[in-house]
Amino acid sequence: MVLAGVLTGCGNGERLERFDGPTMGSHYSIQYVRHSATPGPKAVQAEVENVLAEVDRQFSTYRSDSDIERFNALPADSCLVMPGPVLELIGVGEQLSAQSDGSFDLTVEPLLNLWGFGPQSREEKVPTAEALAQVRQRVGQGHLRIDGDRLCKDAAVEVDFNSIAAGYAVDRIAARLQALGIDSYLAEATGELKAAGRKPDGSAWRIALEEPRDDRQVAERVIEVNGYAVSTSGDYRRYFEQDGARYSHTFDARTGAPVLHNLASVTVIHPSALMADGLSTLLLILGPERGWDYAQKHGIGVFFVLRDGNRFVTRTNDMFERISSGKTQ
Numbered sequence: 001m002v003l004a005g006v007l008t009g010c011g012n013g014e015r016l017e018r019f020d021g022p023t024m025g026s027h028y029s030i031q032y033v034r035h036s037a038t039p040g041p042k043a044v045q046a047e048v049e050n051v052l053a054e055v056d057r058q059f060s061t062y063r064s065d066s067d068i069e070r071f072n073a074l075p076a077d078s079c080l081v082m083p084g085p086v087l088e089l090i091g092v093g094e095q096l097s098a099q100s101d102g103s104f105d106l107t108v109e110p111l112l113n114l115w116g117f118g119p120q121s122r123e124e125k126v127p128t129a130e131a132l133a134q135v136r137q138r139v140g141q142g143h144l145r146i147d148g149d150r151l152c153k154d155a156a157v158e159v160d161f162n163s164i165a166a167g168y169a170v171d172r173i174a175a176r177l178q179a180l181g182i183d184s185y186l187a188e189a190t191g192e193l194k195a196a197g198r199k200p201d202g203s204a205w206r207i208a209l210e211e212p213r214d215d216r217q218v219a220e221r222v223i224e225v226n227g228y229a230v231s232t233s234g235d236y237r238r239y240f241e242q243d244g245a246r247y248s249h250t251f252d253a254r255t256g257a258p259v260l261h262n263l264a265s266v267t268v269i270h271p272s273a274l275m276a277d278g279l280s281t282l283l284l285i286l287g288p289e290r291g292w293d294y295a296q297k298h299g300i301g302v303f304f305v306l307r308d309g310n311r312f313v314t315r316t317n318d319m320f321e322r323i324s325s326g327k328t329q
Contacts (some may be wrong), residue, residue, distance in 0.1 A: 001241045002023050003077060004239055013035055013036060013107075014033050014034065014035045014061065014200040015033070015034050016031060016032075016034070016186070016199055016200055017031070017032055017033075017034045017040070017041045017044070018030065018031045018035060018041070018047045019041050019044070019048075021045075023049075023052045023056070023189055023190065024052070024055075024056060024060070024165070024166060024169075024189065024190050025062060025190075026189075026190040026191070027189075027190065028048070028052065028187075028188060028189040028190070029188045030044070030045070030048055030173070030177075030185065030186070030187050030188070031155065031185060031186045031205075032177060032182045032184065032185035032186075033183075033184035033185070033197065033198075033199065033200055034182075037181055038180060038181050038182050039180055040186065044177070044182070044314065046295050047176050047180065048173050048176065048177075048187075048242075049186055051169065051170060051172045051173050051176055052118075052173075052189065055165060055168065055169040055172065058083055058086055059085075059089070059161040059165040059168075061109065061158075061160055061161075061162065066221060067082055067083060067086055068086060068159050070156040070161065071151055071153075072109070072157075072159060073304060074153070074156075074275075076154060076155045076156045077096065077151065077153075077154055078153060079147060079150040079151065079152035079153075080150060080152075081149050082150065082152055084149075085168070086151065087146055087149070089106075089161055089164055089165070089168060090106070090144060090146060090151060090159070090272075091146070092164060092275075092278060093105070093106035093141060093159075093161075093164065093278075094141060094144075094273065096282050097141040097253075097262055097293065099284055099294075100282050100284070100285065100286060100294075101254070102140075102141070102253055102254050103252045103253060103254055103282070103285045103286060104163070104253065104278070104281065104282045104285055105139065105140065105141045105251075105253030106139060106141060106144075106159050106161065106163070106164075107141055107143065107144070107157040107158060107159055107160070107162060107253075107254050108139055108160060108251045109140050109158040109159070109160035109284050110135045110136060110138050110157075110158055111136070111251055111256055112140055112160065112249065112251065113137055113251075114127050114132065114135045115127060115249075115251075115257075117249040117256065120214060121299075122160060130264070132256050132257075135256070136256045137155065138155055138156050138157055138158070139157065139253060139256065140155070140157065140164045141253075141254070143155040143157045144159070148155070148172060161174055161238055162197065162276050163277065163281040164274055164278040164281075166189050166190040166191070166192040166273075166277055167192045167231060167272070167273040167274040167275070167276055167277025167278065168227065168273070168274045168277070169189050169192075170187055170188070170189050170192045170193060170194050170229060170273035170274075170277075171194070171272060171274050172188045172230070173189065173194075173305060174187050174194045174196070174273070178189060178196075178252070183196060183197050184197025184198055184199070185197065186205045186225075191231075191232065192229070192230075192231050192273050192276070192277050193207065193225075193229065193230050193231075193273070194225075194228070194229040194230075194273045195207070195225040195226060195227075195228070195230075196227050197226065198226065204224035204225070204226060205224065205225050205226065206222050206223070206224055207222065207223050207224075207225055208220075208221075208222045208234070209221045209222070209223065209232065209267055209303065210265075213317075220305065220312075220314065221303070221314070223269075223324035223325075224324060225323075225324070227267070227270060227271065228269050228271060229269070229271065229272060229273035229275075229276040229277075230267065230268070230269055230276060231267070231268050231270075231273065231276035231277045231279070231280040232265055232266065232267040232268075232280060233250070233265065233266050233280035233281045233284045234264055234265030234266070234305075235248035235249075235250050235258075235259070235263075235264060235284070236264070236272065250281070250284050251285070252285050255292060258276070259284070259285055259287065261287040261288060262288060262306050262307040263284060263291065263304060263305075263307075264283045264289040264305045264306060264307050264312065265284070265304075266280045266283045266291065266302060266303070266305075267302065267303040267304045267320075268280040268295075268300060268301065268304075268305055269301040269319075269320055269323045269324065270300065270301070270303055279295075279300055282294070283295060283300075283302060288304065288306055291304070292304065292315070292317075295317060295319075299319055299323070300319065301317065301319035301320035301321075301322070301323045302316065302317055302319075302320055303315075303316045303320050304316070
């Protein structure tokens with residue numbers, strides 16, 4: 001996802017501020033319209049980074065002291081008190097898992113590690129059938145249970161929130177910006193983003209969607225966003241090839257293996273960055289037919305990019321066209 005925006009001032013006393021920094025092993029960036037009643041960028045940046053630090057403490061799988069990694073380290077038949085946001089996202093994961101017949105699953109981290117894509121990976125390779133069968137015993141959303149303020153598991157499952165945590169962080173940032181009196185902004189974290197209002201010159205926030213290439217960045221399409229979040233999931237950033245087959249980091253929990261269809265990327269527009277993040281992953285897992293039918297049934301605005309030999313073919317639905325053209329804003 002490429003963010004398009006030119007920093008310009010305006011004669012009405014408004015100006016466009018920008019700051020950015022590292023987060024979640026990647027990057028975040030904020031643009032917002034500042035006027036006399038809103039704070040300066042240093043104060044806003046401190047608020048945003050407080051939100052990001054809290055999200056990291058709760059959801060990171062790359063630090064052993066995070067809330068979810070302390071849970072992941074527990075054996076089967078264990079429970080641990082969790083903060084409300086963790087339990088909230090477990091609920092979202094259960095919803096997406098149920099709606100995908102188990103294809104979407106928050107407990108695929110052992111599979112990611114086995115295939116070489118996870119935080120504890122050693123080598124990217126196709127595992128043996130025996131190793132895959134053993135690891136699949138520790139995968140399954142159904143092994144999780146919420147008991148009051150505790151998260152419990154009846155198998156040694158490990159939860160990975162990477163498919164929804166960044167979207168949740170963007171929603172939190174957007175809410176914080178609005179609480180500071182900022183109603184025109186573009187907030188992005190690790191590629192997930194949400195935009196509201198307009199720039200000082202009255203123009204819309206414009207977002208460039210990347211063509212799913214791993215060799216260079218090429219804009220596939222530019223859209224306008226106001227009041228919506230945008231999330232793109234694709235198979236073109238992390239993958240390996242073995243014996244003529246291409247294996248990406250997008251997993252179908254029902255098979256325990258990466259998806260092998262020709263849907264290269266999915267972009268979702270949704271009022272919630274959390275849901276856009278999760279739905280883009282879900283639809284990519286479901287593939288070009290099941291994913292399209294799901295989006296149409298649930299009224300989700302989508303932009304699909306499919307591989308057709310050496311070229312890409314795009315497909316969008318009416319909801320995506322209406323939102324990205326500003327007709328529903």
